[in-house]
Amino acid sequence: MARTAGSNGTRTLEAIRKAGLRLIYRQGYEAMSLRQLASEVGIQVGSLYNHISTKQDLLFDLIRVHMEELIARLDRALEGFDSPADRLDAFIRFHVEYHIARKREVFISYSELRSLEPKNYDVIVELRGRYERRLIDILDEGVAHEDFTTADTTVAAFGILAMLTGVCTWFKPGGRLSKDEVIEVYSGMIRDGLVRPGAGFTPDRLLPRPPAGAVPGA
Amino acid sequence: MARTAGSNGTRTLEAIRKAGLRLIYRQGYEAMSLRQLASEVGIQVGSLYNHISTKQDLLFDLIRVHMEELIARLDRALEGFDSPADRLDAFIRFHVEYHIARKREVFISYSELRSLEPKNYDVIVELRGRYERRLIDILDEGVAHEDFTTADTTVAAFGILAMLTGVCTWFKPGGRLSKDEVIEVYSGMIRDGLVRPGAGFTPDRLLPRPPAGAVPGA
Known part of the structure; x- marks a missing residue:
C-alpha cells in the first residue's frame, strides 16, 4: 500500500x-x-x-499485516518441535502470548471483518484459514501418530482457537494468574478436558481457588 | 427507557x-x-x-435486555436438572442454541462495550459476571460433589464460554454438522479434553473427518 x-x-x-x-x-x-x-x-x-x-486500503493493510505476521511468527515458534504433542503445546503458548500482546489488532480483525470490501474480505478469510489449518494439521498428525484422539479435529481446532483468543478479553498482567499459569492451565484443559469426570483426582497443576466472584487476572 | x-x-x-x-x-x-x-x-x-x-440509551437498552434475557432463559433451561453433570450439559446446550439464534446481539454486546458510558458499562459487566457465575457455580458444585475436577473453575468457565460463543462465528445451518452434533462434540470435548492423550481410542461420537480445508458448517 x-x-x-x-x-x-x-x-x-x-x-x-x-x-x-x-x-x-x-x-x-x-x-x-x-x-x-x-x-x-x-x-x-x-x-x-x-x-x-483509501480508508479501506488502511483497514485491509492493518488486518492483512496482522494475519501475515501471525502466520510467519507461528512458523518460527513451531520450529524445532517435532512431536504433535510438543507442537500443540508450542502452538498454545504462541497463540496466547501473541494475542495478549496484540489486543487491538485482534479486536479489529474480528469486529471489522464486516467493513472489508468483498475482495479484501476473501484475502483475510484465506489467511485466517491458513492459520487455522496449521492447528488442524497438528491435530491430524497427532491422530495419525496415535498421540491423541479427538472427536473432530476441525471442531476441536476452532474450539481451541476461540478459547485461547478469549484469554485476551479477560487477562490482565499482574492479576491472580500469570501468563505462564494461564498457558499451563489451558494446555492441561485442552489435553485432559476442561471439566474432567472422576472423583478425588487432584492434578499437580491445581491452583488456589479464587474468592467467589473474582475474575482471573482482574 | x-x-x-x-x-x-x-x-x-x-x-x-x-x-x-x-x-x-x-x-x-x-x-x-x-x-x-x-x-x-x-x-x-x-x-x-x-x-x-439518547443514542446511548438505545445501545445500553439493547445490550442490557440481551443480558437479562440470557440470564432469565438460562435459569429456565437449567430447571429440573439436579446433578452438576446434567446442569453442565444443559448449560452447554442452552448457550450454543441461544448464541446461534442471537448472533447480532452477541456481536454488539462484545464489540460495543467500548461505546458504553461508564455507569452503563458497569451494569453490563455486573450482568455478565452474574451469567458467568452460574457456570462457575455448576463447576464448583461438581468439584464439591466429586463429580468432576478441574484445574481452576473460573478459568475453565471462561474457556467454556469462549469456546461455545465462538460457535456463532462459524456455524451455518445446513452445513457439515448439525447444531445437535456441534453441541454433542463440544460437550464431549469439555468433559474429556479437546485433544485426548492415548492411542487407539475411538469415541462413540467420532464423526466423519472433513475434507482438507473444509470449514465446519460452511
Whole structure:
C-alpha cells in the first residue's frame, strides 16, 4: 500500500497505521474520518494520500499485516518441535502470548471483518484459514501418530482457537494468574478436558481457588 | 427507557430497537446517526425522542435486555436438572442454541462495550459476571460433589464460554454438522479434553473427518 519511499515516508506511514489502529479500535472503522486520522497523525488530510490510497486500503493493510505476521511468527515458534504433542503445546503458548500482546489488532480483525470490501474480505478469510489449518494439521498428525484422539479435529481446532483468543478479553498482567499459569492451565484443559469426570483426582497443576466472584487476572 | 405508553408506542419502540440493532451490527455504534435510525424506521428524527432519550440509551437498552434475557432463559433451561453433570450439559446446550439464534446481539454486546458510558458499562459487566457465575457455580458444585475436577473453575468457565460463543462465528445451518452434533462434540470435548492423550481410542461420537480445508458448517 505504501506509495512513499525513504525513511521519512516510512515513519509517516507507520504513524498513520498506528493512529488508524487506535481510532478504529476506539470508535470503529465507519466512524473514523480521514480528517480525524490526519489530525491524529498531525498532518494535512491531503498529505494522507501520499501514504494511503483509501480508508479501506488502511483497514485491509492493518488486518492483512496482522494475519501475515501471525502466520510467519507461528512458523518460527513451531520450529524445532517435532512431536504433535510438543507442537500443540508450542502452538498454545504462541497463540496466547501473541494475542495478549496484540489486543487491538485482534479486536479489529474480528469486529471489522464486516467493513472489508468483498475482495479484501476473501484475502483475510484465506489467511485466517491458513492459520487455522496449521492447528488442524497438528491435530491430524497427532491422530495419525496415535498421540491423541479427538472427536473432530476441525471442531476441536476452532474450539481451541476461540478459547485461547478469549484469554485476551479477560487477562490482565499482574492479576491472580500469570501468563505462564494461564498457558499451563489451558494446555492441561485442552489435553485432559476442561471439566474432567472422576472423583478425588487432584492434578499437580491445581491452583488456589479464587474468592467467589473474582475474575482471573482482574 | 420507554417514554411511550400504549401498543402503537410499543410497536414503534420495537421497530426502533430492531433498526438500531441492525445498524449497529452493520456499521458500528459511533457511525450510526439518529437521522439514519429514524429513516430506517420510517419516522421523523424528532419522533425518535418520544421513544428513546439518547443514542446511548438505545445501545445500553439493547445490550442490557440481551443480558437479562440470557440470564432469565438460562435459569429456565437449567430447571429440573439436579446433578452438576446434567446442569453442565444443559448449560452447554442452552448457550450454543441461544448464541446461534442471537448472533447480532452477541456481536454488539462484545464489540460495543467500548461505546458504553461508564455507569452503563458497569451494569453490563455486573450482568455478565452474574451469567458467568452460574457456570462457575455448576463447576464448583461438581468439584464439591466429586463429580468432576478441574484445574481452576473460573478459568475453565471462561474457556467454556469462549469456546461455545465462538460457535456463532462459524456455524451455518445446513452445513457439515448439525447444531445437535456441534453441541454433542463440544460437550464431549469439555468433559474429556479437546485433544485426548492415548492411542487407539475411538469415541462413540467420532464423526466423519472433513475434507482438507473444509470449514465446519460452511
